[in-house]
Each structure stands twice: as C-alpha cells, then as structure tokens.
Amino acid sequence: xxxxxxxxxxxxxxxxxxxxxxxxxxxxxxxxxxxxxxxxxxxxxxxxxxxxxxxxxxxxxxxxxxxxxxxxxxxxxxxxxxxxxxxxxxxxxxxxxxxxxxxxxxxxxxxxxxxxxxxxxxxxxxxxxxxxxxxxxxxxxxxxxxxxxxxxxxxxxxxxxxxxxxxxxxxxxxxxxxxxxxxxxxxxxxxxxxxxxxxxxxxxxxxxxxxxxxxxxxxxxxxxxxxxxxxxxxxxxxxxxxxxxxxxxxxxxxxxxxxxxxxxxxxxxxxxxxxxxxxxxxxxxxxxxxxxxxxxxxxxxxxxxxxxxxxxxxxxxxxxxxxxxxxxxxxxxxxxxxxxxxxxxxxxxxxxxxxxxxxxxxxxxxxxxxxxxxxxxxxxx
Ligand SMILES: Nc1ncnc2c1ncn2[C@@H]1O[C@H](COP(=O)(O)OP(=O)(O)OP(=O)(O)O)[C@@H](O)[C@H]1O
Numbered sequence: 077x078x079x080x081x082x083x084x085x086x087x088x089x090x091x092x093x094x095x096x097x098x099x100x101x102x103x104x105x106x107x108x109x110x111x112x113x114x115x116x117x118x119x120x121x122x123x124x125x126x127x128x129x130x131x132x133x134x135x136x137x138x139x140x141x142x143x144x145x146x147x148x149x150x151x152x153x154x155x156x157x158x159x160x161x162x163x164x165x166x167x168x169x170x171x172x173x174x175x176x177x178x179x180x181x182x183x184x185x186x187x188x189x190x191x192x193x194x195x196x197x198x199x200x201x202x203x204x205x206x207x208x209x210x211x212x213x214x215x216x217x218x219x220x221x222x223x224x225x226x227x228x229x230x231x232x233x234x235x236x237x238x239x240x241x242x243x244x245x246x247x248x249x250x251x252x253x254x255x256x257x258x259x260x261x262x263x264x265x266x267x268x269x270x271x272x273x274x275x276x277x278x279x280x281x282x283x284x285x286x287x288x289x290x291x292x293x294x295x296x297x298x299x300x301x302x303x304x305x306x307x308x309x310x311x312x313x314x315x316x317x318x319x320x321x322x323x324x325x326x327x328x329x330x331x332x333x334x335x336x337x338x339x340x341x342x343x344x345x346x347x348x349x350x351x352x353x354x355x356x357x358x359x360x361x362x363x364x365x366x367x368x369x370x371x372x373x374x375x376x377x378x379x380x381x382x383x384x385x386x387x388x389x390x391x392x393x394x395x396x397x398x399x400x401x402x403x404x405x406x407x408x409x410x411x412x413x414x415x416x417x418x419x420x421x422x423x424x425x426x427x428x429x430x431x432x433x434x435x436x437x438x439x440x441x442x443x444x445x446x447x448x449x450x451x452x453x454x455x456x457x
Pocket of ligand 1: 105106107112113114133134135136137138140141214299383
C-alpha cells in the first residue's frame with residue numbers, strides 16, 4: 077500500500093522565506109588517478125516550513141548535496157546558506173569546524189539511514205550526546221532528552237540500549253537526537269530506506285507531525301517516490317550532479333513533460349489500435365470536479381476511451397491523472413486538445429510505440445506539432 081494513502085494530511089504553513097539556499101554548489105572528489113564531479117552547480121531553494129524531497133538515481137549526488145548543506149562535506153565551490161547564515165563563509169579554509177560553524181550546525185539536525193546510534197550508550201544518553209558537546213549541564217540535558225523522547229513516543233525506552241530496539245524505534249531515537257539543538261532545519265538522508273513499509277509510514281508521519289508542531293523545515297533525500305507523495309510539499313530531481321527539475325508538487329503536476337510528475341503519478345494503458353491519439357491528462361484544483369471529458373465528447377461529438385486513471389491526494393488536494401484515447405491522428409485532434417488545455421488541464425500527448433503503425437523502432441518519434449499555432453490557424457479559417 078502506498079504511504080500517501082494512509083498518512084493524514086494537515087500541512088504546516090509554508091512561507092516564502094528561504095531557509096536553505098545553495099548557489100552554484102560544486103563538489104569534486106579527487107582520487108589518485110581520476111576526479112569525480114558529484115555536484116555540478118546546484119542551486120537549491122527550500123522555503124521555511126516545507127518538507128522538500130530530493131530524488132534521483134544512485135550516484136546522482138543526493139547524499140553529497142545533503143552532506144554539503146551542513147558542511148559535513150566541504151563544497152569545492154559555491155555557497156550554502158541556512159537560516160540566514162552563510163555556512164561556507166563561516167567555514168573558512170580550515171578543515172576543522174570552528175566554534176561559529178559548530179554553533180550554526182547545532183541548529184541543523186541530521187537523521188541517517190542506519191541511525192548511527194552509539195551501542196554502548198542508553199537511549200537517553202544517545203539523545204543527550206549533542207547537548208554534552210554543546211556544554212549543556214547534566215540536569216538540563218536530562219530534562220531535554222526526556223522531553224524529546226516523549227515527543228517521539230519513546231519515553232518508556234530511556235534506559236534501554238539500541239540493541240534492544242526495533243529499527244523504527246532506533247530511528248525515533250535518531251530523530252530525538254537530531255532535535256536536541258532545537259534546529260530550524262532537519263536533514264534526512266534516506267531515513268526510511270532500512271525500514272519496512274509499516275514502520276516507514278510511522279516515521280514519515282512523525283516527520284510530518286514535527287514539521288507541523290515545531291514549524292521544522294525538512295530536507296529529505298530518498299529514492300522512493302511514495303515518500304515524496306506521502307510527505308513532501310516540494311521536490312527536486314537530480315541527475316549527474318545537477319538539479320534537472322524542481323518545484324512544488326502542484327507546480328510539477330502542472331508542468332508539461334515533467335518527469336517527476338510522471339514518476340509520482342504514473343498512469344498506464346495501451347491504445348486499442350493504431351492511428352489513434354493517446355493523451356495523458358492531469359487535473360487538480362477546481363477542474364478536478366468538472367465534467368470536462370463529457371463536455372469534450374459532447375462539444376466535438378467524439379467517442380473518448382479511458383485507458384487508465386488514478387486519483388491521489390497530495391497536500392490535502394485531489395490530483396487526478398487519466399490516459400484517454402481520441403479517435404484519429406494527432407492532427408485531427410488539435411482542437412479537442414486545445415479545448416482540454418483551455419479548461420486548465422495539463423495535457424501530454426503520449427508517445428507510445430504502436431507496433432502495427434509501421435514506424436521502425438530506430439526512427440525518432442515525431443515531435444508534437446505546436447498546438448497553439450495550430451489553434452491560431454484554425455481560428456483564422
Ligand atoms: N568520498 C567520495 N570519494 C569519491 N567519490 C565519491 C565520494 N562520495 C561520492 N562520490 C561520487 O560522487 C557521486 C555522487 O555520489 P552520492 O553518494 O552523492 O550519490 P547518491 O545520489 O546519494 O547515490 P546513492 O543513492 O547510491 O547513495 C558518485 O559518482 C560517487 O561515486
């Protein structure tokens with residue numbers, strides 16, 4: 077079951093204030109005989125109060141990016157600003173973190189895929205660790221750690237050791253520890269990748285609750301689209317060290333040709349026979365409640381077949397995708413497609429291989445004709 081369908085959505089207030097900004101971020105790793113460009117000019121903008129997901133294939137640069145945001149990795153060039161502080165300027169040239177950088181970092185929590193708990197310390201002592209490093213007194217550390225364990229639902233495990241906990245419980249301890257410095261920002265590096273689906277759901281729900289209750293901005297990296305669907309307000313797609321798409325989920329869904337939108341809401345269905353036009357429709361907001369397809373059928377007196385459809389809830393709003401088949405070739409459907417676009421739907425003409433259509437596999441697909449130009453021509457007739 078996808079995570080999105082069971083996580084109640086009540087979203088926190090996202091403001092336009094930038095909380096994480098990277099500009100021209102580059103990271104080049106040098107090994108003996110070769111160099112590897114992990115980040116190749118990343119401009120990332122995360123707004124206050126949002127949950128922002130970065131997705132991409134293995135090796136795309138996601139981990140490097142998130143580790144550069146708190147300067148666990150020093151970028152080769154470019155800047156990182158978090159909550160109004162330029163961390164790259166604070167870092168200077170030294171490889172060791174100076175007190176100013178350490179203080180700024182304490183306001184950035186980090187959660188790891190494999191929890192990174194100290195096996196020899198109790199749960200409470202693990203949560204206290206960052207406070208010890210900050211020089212907080214024993215009594216205050218203990219009070220704060222118990223408060224945080226309560227917040228993540230583990231008050232009764234304070235005296236347990238990590239080995240006595242389940243994976244989900246370990247991650248809750250990791251999250252409590254990440255919150256010890258009262259961060260404004262939480263970075264999550266594949267926090268749910270080592271967990272089963274049910275535990276993943278409970279950890280995602282916890283992250284969402286913390287985002288709402290504490291106004292925490294969350295930057296997470298994941299390879300699972302269901303995670304983005306379940307908790308993210310915005311997302312970016314990385315490829316070969318670059319961000320190739322970025323925006324709010326609603327913006328992405330409204331962007332023709334968006335790869336992220338297609339991966340978030342895949343909709344399938346094969347054409348019934350060659351010589352027909354297959355289009356993918358995305359509708360959200362008010363248009364989702366209007367009978368656009370029946371209006372189209374009546375207005376142009378055409379039969380429309382629905383090949384596939386999916387409705388999901390994102391950010392508390394209904395988003396629908398539908399694959400429909402129109403009779404005739406694309407050129408005959410320019411006006412109906414324009415009608416759908418005028419109604420506020422995102423329309424992507426599906427580029428499907430139709431084996432019987434006589435198109436050799438090697439031939440590049442025909443480009444979609446310029447619909448707007450065709451409509452102008454139609455109007456001028
Ligand atoms: N310490 C390192 N030394 C050399 N190359 C590195 C180092 N860390 C990462 N790289 C390289 O940088 C590129 C980006 O790696 P990164 O781990 O950031 O990708 P990723 O998207 O997080 O992948 P995954 O999902 O597999 O963790 C890869 O080509 C990787 O081999």
